Amino acid sequence: MSEIKAFGPKNLPLEEFFAPGHRACQGCAEVLALRLALKALGKDTIVANATGCMEIISTPLPTTSWMVPYIHVGFENAAAVCSGIEAGLKALMRKARLPRKEIHCVAVAGDGGTADIGLQALSGALERGHDMVYICLDNEAYMNTGIQRSSSTPYGAMTTTSPPGRLSFGQSTQKKNVAEIAVAHGIPYVATACPSYPWDLMKKVQKAALVQGPAYVHILSVCPTGWRSQPEESIELGKLAVASRIFPLYEVENGQYRFVPKPPKKIPVSEYLKRQGRFRHLTDSMIEEIQRNVDEQFRRLEAKVRISQEASSQEPQE
Amino acid sequence: MGKRVGMEVSIAIAEAACQANVDVVAAYPITPQTHIVEHLSELVADGHLDAEFVPVESEHSAMSVCIGSSAAGARTFTSTSSQGLALMNEVVYIASSLRLPIVMVVANRSLSAPLSIWNDHSDAMSVRDTGWIQVFMENGQEAYDHVFWAYRVGEDRRVLTPVMIHIDGFILSHMVESLELVDDEIVKKYLPPFEPIHRLHPDKPVTMGAFALPELYTEAKKAQDEALKASWPVILQGWKEWGDLTGRYYRPVETYNLDGAEVALVTMGSMGETACEAADRMRAQGKRVGVVKIRLWRPFPFQEIRKALQGVKVAVVFDRCISFGGQGGPVASEVRAALYGESPRPRVVNFIGGLAGRDVSPGDFQNMVQEALSREDDRQENYKIYGVRE
Amino acid sequence: MAKPITQILWTELEPGCVIVEPGNAREYRTGDWRTMGHPKVDTERCVKCAQCYIFCPDAAIERTQEGYFLPNLYYCKGCGICAHECPVKCIEMVPEGE
Numbered sequence: 001m002s003e004i005k006a007f008g009p010k011n012l013p014l015e016e017f018f019a020p021g022h023r024a025c026q027g028c029a030e031v032l033a034l035r036l037a038l039k040a041l042g043k044d045t046i047v048a049n050a051t052g053c054m055e056i057i058s059t060p061l062p063t064t065s066w067m068v069p070y071i072h073v074g075f076e077n078a079a080a081v082c083s084g085i086e087a088g089l090k091a092l093m094r095k096a097r098l099p100r101k102e103i104h105c106v107a108v109a110g111d112g113g114t115a116d117i118g119l120q121a122l123s124g125a126l127e128r129g130h131d132m133v134y135i136c137l138d139n140e141a142y143m144n145t146g147i148q149r150s151s152s153t154p155y156g157a158m159t160t161t162s163p164p165g166r167l168s169f170g171q172s173t174q175k176k177n178v179a180e181i182a183v184a185h186g187i188p189y190v191a192t193a194c195p196s197y198p199w200d201l202m203k204k205v206q207k208a209a210l211v212q213g214p215a216y217v218h219i220l221s222v223c224p225t226g227w228r229s230q231p232e233e234s235i236e237l238g239k240l241a242v243a244s245r246i247f248p249l250y251e252v253e254n255g256q257y258r259f260v261p262k263p264p265k266k267i268p269v270s271e272y273l274k275r276q277g278r279f280r281h282l283t284d285s286m287i288e289e290i291q292r293n294v295d296e297q298f299r300r301l302e303a304k305v306r307i308s309q310e311a312s313s314q315e316p317q318e
Numbered sequence: 319m320g321k322r323v324g325m326e327v328s329i330a331i332a333e334a335a336c337q338a339n340v341d342v343v344a345a346y347p348i349t350p351q352t353h354i355v356e357h358l359s360e361l362v363a364d365g366h367l368d369a370e371f372v373p374v375e376s377e378h379s380a381m382s383v384c385i386g387s388s389a390a391g392a393r394t395f396t397s398t399s400s401q402g403l404a405l406m407n408e409v410v411y412i413a414s415s416l417r418l419p420i421v422m423v424v425a426n427r428s429l430s431a432p433l434s435i436w437n438d439h440s441d442a443m444s445v446r447d448t449g450w451i452q453v454f455m456e457n458g459q460e461a462y463d464h465v466f467w468a469y470r471v472g473e474d475r476r477v478l479t480p481v482m483i484h485i486d487g488f489i490l491s492h493m494v495e496s497l498e499l500v501d502d503e504i505v506k507k508y509l510p511p512f513e514p515i516h517r518l519h520p521d522k523p524v525t526m527g528a529f530a531l532p533e534l535y536t537e538a539k540k541a542q543d544e545a546l547k548a549s550w551p552v553i554l555q556g557w558k559e560w561g562d563l564t565g566r567y568y569r570p571v572e573t574y575n576l577d578g579a580e581v582a583l584v585t586m587g588s589m590g591e592t593a594c595e596a597a598d599r600m601r602a603q604g605k606r607v608g609v610v611k612i613r614l615w616r617p618f619p620f621q622e623i624r625k626a627l628q629g630v631k632v633a634v635v636f637d638r639c640i641s642f643g644g645q646g647g648p649v650a651s652e653v654r655a656a657l658y659g660e661s662p663r664p665r666v667v668n669f670i671g672g673l674a675g676r677d678v679s680p681g682d683f684q685n686m687v688q689e690a691l692s693r694e695d696d697r698q699e700n701y702k703i704y705g706v707r708e
Numbered sequence: 709m710a711k712p713i714t715q716i717l718w719t720e721l722e723p724g725c726v727i728v729e730p731g732n733a734r735e736y737r738t739g740d741w742r743t744m745g746h747p748k749v750d751t752e753r754c755v756k757c758a759q760c761y762i763f764c765p766d767a768a769i770e771r772t773q774e775g776y777f778l779p780n781l782y783y784c785k786g787c788g789i790c791a792h793e794c795p796v797k798c799i800e801m802v803p804e805g806e
Contacts, residue, residue, distance in 0.1 A: 009756075036762070062716060065733040066730060070518075074382065082386060084386020084394075087386075088388070120379070231789070232791065234787075478724075515723060524727060
């Protein structure tokens with residue numbers, strides 16, 4: 001692809017690159033995000049996938065749901081394997097052993113395989129500047145192994161290794177902001193997305209693929225199994241996450257922040273939290289604390305967007 | 319014939335990778351491998367080698383990058399030692415079970431703790447069971463030659479298995495040796511371009527690294543086991559073809575002065591030359607001592623060991639690594655296993671030494687032989703760490 | 709059509725257990741997972757907005773020639789996202805057998 005295709009109801013991307021028959025849970029928004037991302041990337045894509053939900057549900061020998069070339073190696077090295085594919089193709093094309101062709105090298109990993117065990121490999125790949133896309137499918141815990149906490153688990157959430165109990169109230173730390181870590185690497189494109197906004201997600205993934213150099217897309221993936229929510233509400237929950245500012249949607253292009261799409265009307269975090277069993281144990285004061293924190297984080301994000309707007313409006317016109 | 323030069327072995331190995339026209343080099347620096355990777359970096363920077371040099375952020379990522387690259391169909395090279403090899407351990411297993419013909423030169427160095435940058439075989443033994451084809455080099459010429467051999471064998475469609483070349487750290491890696499570099503013409507005749515059976519490319523999408531249920535994992539491992547066994551003829555063919563082109567023929571096991579020998583020293587790696595010197599001295603004293611030098615470590619040459627040790631009364635096996643809680647040294651274990659069904663069979667006496675680069679002289683080998691002959695008890699568990707101060 | 713896993717011989721595996729048939733998971737009937745019902749579409753009220761199509765995690769909604777979107781019960785897991793998201797509420801989750 002050399003330009004972004006605007007997908008929408010009138011311009012449906014009908015080709016599937018991820019075959020049904022996969023073993024994802026009912027209502028899994030993570031596999032939906034993957035399905036949409038692959039539609040955006042198209043057939044000239046190679047995927048390096050970390051161990052996790054998506055890998056397990058899609059590749060039970062002898063069958064596979066993948067319609068594009070795919071490799072799974074380990075838990076922490078999706079970014080490294082993807083770097084290797086990119087380097088290999090680059091060398092082979094330059095040495096005329098493969099015809100020159102634009103092939104998207106994409107790493108796909110969960111929050112565990114990105115924020116925790118995969119952080120080093122991600123950082124290395126971003127720093128080396130490979131022409132690749134890293135997609136983090138964030139369901140906010142180690143879901144595949146049975147809902148254990150990760151550094152991406154939000155404050156107060158119940159997981160099997162951050163259970164609320166007499167001496168604990170659930171996850172005691174704040175969610176690690178990997179998108180900001182990616183921005184700190186100075187890469188050309190970082191974005192957050194959610195499959196509840198499908199056309200936006202697909203556009204961002206396309207942009208990430210088209211940009212020269214590393215791109216990082218962080219996708220909030222509602223997980224009814226781990227979040228203890230209703231499977232049919234997975235899309236709605238994503239919208240609530242965005243509207244409550246818990247997961248703002250934005251892009252950072254060469255360090256310039258923009259809200260994409262425009263933030264919807266604000267709703268209180270309790271609207272989002274109360275729909276999920278993993279937050280059932282929260283007290284009112286905890287919810288207030290979460291609200292304060294979310295508001296503070298969003299203020300800082302708004303400030304960055306404002307600074308970016310001011311900086312670009314001050315740029316001398318050629 | 320090729321060009322004779324005085325060259326540091328690490329540099330020669332890098333030159334070999336360059337002549338082999340590798341496509342991707344992904345490595346992380348660790349003593350004493352550094353010169354190999356530094357020189358490759360220079361070769362790429364000066365345009366002598368058209369390759370992607372990926373300066374990874376850890377050895378685990380080094381092997382992961384190699385897997386991605388090899389899966390895309392690129393000829394891939396890496397190198398490491400000791401802690402680096404230990405760090406990439408899980409990925410080393412994956413490289414061979416995914417059947418990707420990566421070539422890795424390991425500058426053997428002892429494993430922590432305590433930290434040591436000097437040579438022994440403990441790092442190699444930590445990857446003994448990973449399914450790679452593994453060879454131990456005795457000198458720099460071998461190391462240089464085997465880079466080509468490794469690609470020739472590993473990338474063969476009948477094999478498709480990664481190859482590890484073990485060189486003693488510092489002792490070989492940093493030694494300036496008189497060796498012969500082959501002409502590019504020879505390399506061209508010997509080494510065809512890499513054409514994998516499966517590669518990652520949108521023209522023919524495949525899935526690599528799927529997960530296997532208990533119902534299928536056994537079959538997967540059987541397939542891998544058979545593939546490694548089936549690599550034997552290609553291993554031998556690779557050596558024969560190299561010999562025909564260069565005059566240097568290699569075998570899984572080399573023997574030295576074994577005719578009528580009562581005692582055989584069994585070594586692996588650069589110690590072989592020292593052992594040969596010791597054997598010469600002992601022969602001069604009238605003792606019937608010869609040497610068996612193991613070159614092919616995996617797949618282990620059971621038959622060749624049995625053949626070499628036929629008629630020998632005592633096999634003094636020298637290990638540069640301890641297998642804690644086991645029989646002493648891994649090489650001694652394998653040799654004993656090879657001899658188990660033989661009748662009669664040599665008494666196997668195991669000495670462990672040369673740990674973390676401690677020097678082993680011909681005199682030391684003479685002492686070991688003397689002690690082995692004076693001992694009568696050859697119980698499996700009775701290994702001895704040679705030269706320890708106590 | 710892949711053989712049942714318990715009948716695959718080691719000789720039938722590709723080197724490295726590579727799977728050479730892309731998307732052959734298609735043969736697995738995830739429709740058997742349904743317990744709570746399946747979606748039923750009233751095409752009279754459908755406005756062809758494609759929300760159900762784009763939101764189905766299992767790609768189990770297919771577009772017809774006329775541009776309507778109907779569930780593929782071979783794969784549909786009955787999660788109910790389509791019914792929940794339909795802006796004109798023309799999809800209803802009905803018990804199995806209807």
